[in-house]
Structures are given as structure tokens and as C-alpha cells.
Amino acid sequence: MLRIVMDSAGDFPPEDLERLQIDVIPVNVHFGERTFLDGVELSREMFYRMVREQRRVPTTSQPSPYQFAEFYRRIARPGDTILSVHVTSGLSGTFASCQMAARELSDEFHIVPFDSGGGSAQMGFLCMEARLMERAGTPLERILERLRQIRAQTQIILTLDTLEFARMSGRVRALQAALASVLRIKPVIELRDGILELSERVRTRRRSLEHVVRRIRERFGSIPLNVAVVHAMDMPAAQILFSLVRNQLHTRRLIVVDLSVSVAANLGPGTVGLVAYPAGEV
Secondary structure, three states: OEEEEEEOOEOOOHHHHHHOOEEEEOOEEEEOOEEEEEOOOEOHHHHHHHHHHHOOOOEEEOOOHHHHHHHHHHHOOOOOEEEEEEOOOOOOOHHHHHHHHHHHOOOOOEEEEEEOOOOEHHHHHHHHHHHHHHHOOOOHHHHHHHHHHHHHHOEEEEEOOOOHHHHHHOOOOHHHHHHHHHHOOEEEEEEEOOEEEEEEEEOOHHHHHHHHHHHHHHHHOOOOEEEEEEEOOOHHHHHHHHHHHHHHOOEEEEEEEEOOHHHHHHHOOOOEEEEEEEOOOO
């Protein structure tokens, strides 16, 4: 049987994760001396409450090879194939931990680590496509070809309410963050080659949302897309973005998902954006 795993830096509707039988290994979230398993010991509500009360940004760390090994043994049976999809290795050591565990467990499972090159809903879409193709009888190598195609074609673009969280977490260059802070603007960032880069500085929230949609339209035009609107504790902005997407893009699947705690910890509450790629026939 093919088991499909992603780490909790990935986002997808919970009902779809269950329907598609996708298992999620939690990332570690550190608040001072305390460490929580994302989504297991730390809910989104608890996370945002602690951020407000403690007025500091938590840090995150990848699951250890030991955590990976224990997780795989819990969800799979000896001889199973495990497709393990993870957040970009350009920003996290999760993929490397997965590779180490895969080597250690090579006598028990056939583990296929896959670097998503991104994160958030991109990982959810990759897992979705893999499961649908597997259920249609597609061989693993062809599934991996499709995942590599999606990885190359996906665009992730986000607008942040502030760059302060990203600056403190080190996920965006400090100089860019300082400039954005001085100008009091709404920064727009894109994931390029697995690294977050500041791509635009916009004066208002509305203009930043319009810019996000325009960037997707400029790249893909009118071709059918699978699109996720992602947000961190900002449903009003997500609803505006959803409406803009529905009116301006050709979508085959359009979903709204909460950004995972491990992503929000690095980019901050108020982050909202799009994950988009050309829809296939699956």
C-alpha cells in the first residue's frame, strides 16, 4: 500500500486529508522553554493566544530522524511504500531528517522523500494529486513525474501584515524587512527557488491583495488552475482575495485554508496569499 505523508508546514482542508488518507507529521514549535507538537499539542487558537500574551514569536524545528522513524512505524506496515512530502529544504531541515530516517528504515519500508520546493497548500495539492493518481492505478514513477511538474509550475505569493515576524525568524532578509518597516508598507513576498524574497512594496492592504492576484494572472493567463487562498488569522482578507480570484482567474479547484502554525510562526498573523498551479486531468 502507498502511504502518503506530509509535515505540518503543509495545509489542506481537514476533511480532504481524511478522505485522501494523508498522514501529517507534526513540526516542533518552541515557546521559550516549552516545546509543542504542531497540531497535536498546539492548536491554532492556542498559538495565537500565546503570541498575543507573550508578545514574542516562537521558533520552529523539524521533526528529528527519530520522530520520523517512530511516526512511520505507527502509520505503516513493514513492506509499505511511503511517499513523504516536505517543506522546502531551502528553509527547513525537515527534508534532511526525512532522508536520514529513510536510510535507517530501508529494511522495513520503501520510503520516498520528496522536497516540495515550497510549503503550505502546495504540499496539500501534491499529496492530493499523488493519492488520486495512485487510486487510478498510476505507477509511482509517473506520480513522481507529475509531482516534479507541479513543483516547477507552482507559484506561491503572500502579502504580510508586517515583516516583523519574518525578520525575527530570519526567513526574509533583515535589510529588506527594515526597509519595509520604515516605509510602513504592506510587503509582498514570493517563494523563488525555495527561498522567500521580497518582491513588491504596496501601500495598502487592498492593493497588496490585488497585486497578488495580478501576479498569478500575469504568469498563468486564462489556463485552468488549482488555487488555494491561505491566511493566518485574517478571514476577512481571505474572503476578499477569494472573490478577486473567482472573478479574475480560471479555477478548476479553489479552496480557502488556514496557514499552519509552523508557517504562521515565521511569517506572522495577518499573512494572506495564494498558492496556484495549472490543473491537470486528475
